[in-house]
Amino acid sequence: MLLHHASWPEVEAYLERSKAVVIPVGSTEQHGPNGLIGTDAICPEVIAKRASELTNMLIAPTFNVGMAQHHMGFSGSMTLRPSTMIAAIFDWASSLARHGFDRLYFFNGHGGNIATLQSAFSEIHADRSLGRPGANREGLQCKLVNWWDFRPVLDFCRETYGSAHGSHATPSEVAITYAAFPHAVKETAMEPAIAPSGRFTDAEDYRAKFPDGRIGSDPSLARIEDGKKLIELSATAMARDFEAFAKQQ
Ligand code: NI
Numbered sequence: 121m122l123l124h125h126a127s128w129p130e131v132e133a134y135l136e137r138s139k140a141v142v143i144p145v146g147s148t149e150q151h152g153p154n155g156l157i158g159t160d161a162i163c164p165e166v167i168a169k170r171a172s173e174l175t176n177m178l179i180a181p182t183f184n185v186g187m188a189q190h191h192m193g194f195s196g197s198m199t200l201r202p203s204t205m206i207a208a209i210f211d212w213a214s215s216l217a218r219h220g221f222d223r224l225y226f227f228n229g230h231g232g233n234i235a236t237l238q239s240a241f242s243e244i245h246a247d248r249s250l251g252r253p254g255a256n257r258e259g260l261q262c263k264l265v266n267w268w269d270f271r272p273v274l275d276f277c278r279e280t281y282g283s284a285h286g287s288h289a290t291p292s293e294v295a296i297t298y299a300a301f302p303h304a305v306k307e308t309a310m311e312p313a314i315a316p317s318g319r320f321t322d323a324e325d326y327r328a329k330f331p332d333g334r335i336g337s338d339p340s341l342a343r344i345e346d347g348k349k350l351i352e353l354s355a356t357a358m359a360r361d362f363e364a365f366a367k368q369q
Contacts, residue, residue, distance in 0.1 A: 121172065123180045131219070134178050140223035140366035141216055142179045144168050145237065147186035147230035150194035152289030152315070152334040154308040154342070156297045157196045160186070160229035163293050164267050166300045168227050170355035175363055183212065186233040190320055193327030202236045209240035210247075217260055224262045225362055231287070237264050263365050268292065270357035273350060280346060284314050286337025288330075292350055294339040299347030310340045 121134065123141075146161025156162065161184035168179050187205050191197040200208065213224055226237055241262040248259055268274070277285050277292045285291065298305045315334035320326040 121176075121178050122169070123178060126178070131178070135220050138176070138178070138366055139221050140177070140225060140362065141221045142168050142172075142177055142225045142227055142362060143212065143216075144179065144182040145186060145226050145228045145230070145233055146182055146184045147188045147191075147233065148184060148196075148198040149186075149188035149191035149230070149232075150197050150289075150333045151294065152337070152339055153310065153332050154306040154339055155289045155294045155333075156301070156304055158184070159289075159293050159297050162229075162300055163296045164227045164229040166296060167267050167351055167354045167358060170351050171359040171362065174355060174359040177359070177362055177366075180212070180216065183209070186230050187236045188230070188232055190232065190323055190326045191333075192323040194333055202239065205233070205236045206240040206243055209237065210243050213240075213244050213260060213262070217258075222258055222260055223366055223368070224260060225365055226262060226264045227358065228264060228266045229293075231266070234264065234266070261365075261368070265358065265361060267354045267358070270354055270361075272353045272357060276346075276350060276353055281338075281341055284338035284341055286315060286317065286335055288335035288337065289315075289333055289339050290337045291339045291341040292346070294342035295344065295347030296350050297347070298342055298344045299351060302344060305344070308340065310334075310338055313340075314338050 144164035151159040161182050165182045172179055185198050187202055188199040244260055281291050315337055317336035318329055
């Protein structure tokens with residue numbers, strides 16, 4: 121069930137049987153010459169929607185602009201400062217907690233969000249730890265899961281793309297967006313075939329080291345059929361993981 125498509129009595133009824141909710145977290149940033157700027161938001165959203173057909177789960181709106189300062193050298197990228205994102209995640213979590221949700225499953229699509237999300241969780245826990253003694257507020261459990269981190273997904277990527285998978289604008293994430301939106305498929309030659317790898321700091325540094333936006337990948341290998349398989353693999357594992365999280369004490 122999507123929160124945006126539910127009525128308040130439906131959410132109230134859901135809370136009678138579960139206090140767990142999924143929050144897809146993405147980013148709005150360049151994904152190389154043939155990747156959609158919405159890739160990191162689209163992937164967790166599409167996979168979560170598929171998972172919600174497999175098991176009962178409530179899906180909050182997608183947090184779709186993340187921490188992407190290093191991509192700002194490319195047209196169309198948008199970012200929140202880490203401090204802004206921490207504050208916004210805190211308010212999203214507090215809003216849901218106000219209604220009784222106490223298991224927040226953050227389903228992430230962008231590696232650059234990880235450190236900031238973990239800091240946001242510390243902010244959420246600190247708010248309770250520093251609260252008035254005896255206030256007896258319930259604690260929140262926050263879980264961060266990246267859509268690509270399930271074993272069957274990792275195995276598929278290794279077997280299908282090998283050393284051409286890379287770490288940004290990967291063929292797997294581009295394939296998922298093509299499967300979700302076939303009209304947006306872009307045919308673009310890659311030069312060199314596999315992009316360079318390495319570390320980066322700010323937007324200028326990133327653009328100088330990775331001129332077309334990719335890191336270590338050849339996203340011309342992205343195929344709709346593989347994207348469909350990746351959605352199934354990740355959604356199946358995610359549904360199981362969410363069920364366990366929802367029951368966890
Ligand atoms: Ni990405």
